[in-house]
Amino acid sequence: MSVVLSTVVARVSELEAEPPQHVVLTCPAVWGPYRREQFTEMIRGRDWTWSGSRSSPRPRR
Numbered sequence: 001m002s003v004v005l006s007t008v009v010a011r012v013s014e015l016e017a018e019p020p021q022h023v024v025l026t027c028p029a030v031w032g033p034y035r036r037e038q039f040t041e042m043i044r045g046r047d048w049t050w051s052g053s054r055s056s057p058r059p060r061r
Contacts, residue, residue: 002042 005025013019027039 001039005042006046 027036
């Protein structure tokens with residue numbers, strides 16, 4: 001996932017001649033603490049400002 005994210009940001013930066021000002025990432029609401037921590041660490045491993053995370057809402061049944 002980290003490679004895909006880096007590739008997308010690099011491509012956007014190339015097309016727009018500057019890096020994106022904001023990147024919004026979401027994760028499924030059903031992800032538990034372990035998976036969310038992995039997701040967060042992937043983002044923190046970049047040289048980006050981290051502003052927190054949100055999960056998608058759980059589907060209604």
